[in-house]
Amino acid sequence: MLAELPSGLIAEVERAAKLLATKQRICILTGAGISAESGIxxxxxxxxxxxxxxxxxxxxxxxxxxxxxxxxxxxxxxxxxxxxxKKPNPAHIALAQWQYHSRSTHHQLTLITQNVDDLHEQAGSVVTHLHGNxxxxxxxxxxxxxxxxxxxxxxxxxxxxxxxxxxxxxxxxxxxxxxxVWFGESLPVQSWQTAEEAAADCDVFISIGTSSLVYPAAGLAQLAKHNGAKIIEINPYPTPNTLVNITLAAKAGVILPELVKRMGVL
Structure with missing residues (x-):
């Protein structure tokens, strides 16, 4: 699959994999784009x-x-x-495998989602929901x-x-x-606290299928960046954001399986 991608994107995937392989604390935020790949x-x-x-x-x-x-x-x-x-797609499955693998290597991988579906749970992940269920x-x-x-x-x-x-x-x-969580309502206090703490303490913050310009995603990415984290965005339609260090402009279902494979997870 990766061989079909442009050479520049392949190089960025490999660069992201090398970065992630050296870091202990990863915070991942997923948005509507990852669920859209499952038909939602x-x-x-x-x-x-x-x-x-x-x-x-x-x-x-x-x-x-x-x-x-x-x-x-x-x-x-x-x-x-x-x-x-609807069922989990390769992106959900890759994240679940990565999270499971991180437990045996004493890495910390916190998964946060803006989505209200349970596809992450179906794939086997432990996830914090910001917008309810x-x-x-x-x-x-x-x-x-x-x-x-x-x-x-x-x-x-x-x-x-x-x-x-x-x-x-x-x-x-x-x-x-x-x-x-409807428009005009506050995010769940405990879920938002979990997200803020993970973003503030991470080495790498990864935004998947969600804009890095729209809150609360922007706030978490900015918090991570302010505390020295590198920012990776996985989105076929990347946002013009100066916070991002590595942009992987393709579907998460294509990128994530290859990314975790190059990290030695699969």
């Missing part, structure tokens, strides 16, 4: 079917849920159906986590209930909502 639409993609006249940004807000909870809940149930059959629910009023009484929880494709009927919290009678 991004927020920038045009909505389809019944939702083509709606904007994702207009539905993923507390105000939208307060105004029309049935509409927002139905949209998330539709999104869950779109994501349920599509398969979890909570009360919109009291924040109590919700588990379905009929099928346990959204733990696997076989146990998912896509019913669009609204659910009432047993504790306060509020409506149950997806446990997602």
């Amino acid at each position: 639409p991004t927020f920038r993609d045009k909505q389809t079917g019944l939702w083509e006249n709606y904007s994702a940004e207009d539905l993923a807000t507390p105000d939208a849920f307060a105004r029309d909870p049935k509409l927002v809940w139905s949209w998330y149930q539709w999104r869950r159906q779109q994501v349920a059959s 599509l398969w979890r629910n909570k009360c919109s009023r009291c924040d109590t986590p919700y588990q379905s009484q009929s099928n346990g929880s959204y733990d696997s494709e076989d146990s998912i209930n896509f019913d669009e009927a609204l659910i009432i919290c047993q504790h306060c009678d509020g409506y149950i909502r997806p446990d997602i």
Whole structure:
């Protein structure tokens, strides 16, 4: 696969591998691009079917849920159906293998994601979610986590209930909502603290499938850079960012398997 890439990109992959092989603490942030390679639409993609006249940004807000909870809940149930059959791609698998390998070599690899799917977990990774989890629910009023009484929880494709009927919290009678960080809401305190600590303490910060210009990604990369870390970006559409030391302008599913192979992980 790597032989099909331009010689300049091959050289950059090898340079990144040599850098990473000498470092102990790696912080990785993944975004929508890595999930898109598994067929999961991004927020920038045009909505389809019944939702083509709606904007994702207009539905993923507390105000939208307060105004029309049935509409927002139905949209998330539709999104869950779109994501349920998707599987990890070679990028997810390579990251999981790298993380597993790092435990035996006493390296520290912290994986953080802006994605709400569970493809990293399916691949075997331990990951910190900054924007919540599509398969979890909570009360919109009291924040109590919700588990379905009929099928346990959204733990696997076989146990998912896509019913669009609204659910009432047993504790306060509020409506149950997806446990997602919506526009206008704060990131989870513990998850953000984990991300900040990992970025501040890393030797190399890797941005995969997400812009290095948009927050919170930009804030983490800047924090890492400020503390002396090298920055690697893996993105077929790289951002014009002076923070980045090495740019790998190709899909993560192509780059990551080759990168970890050259590091001796595979």
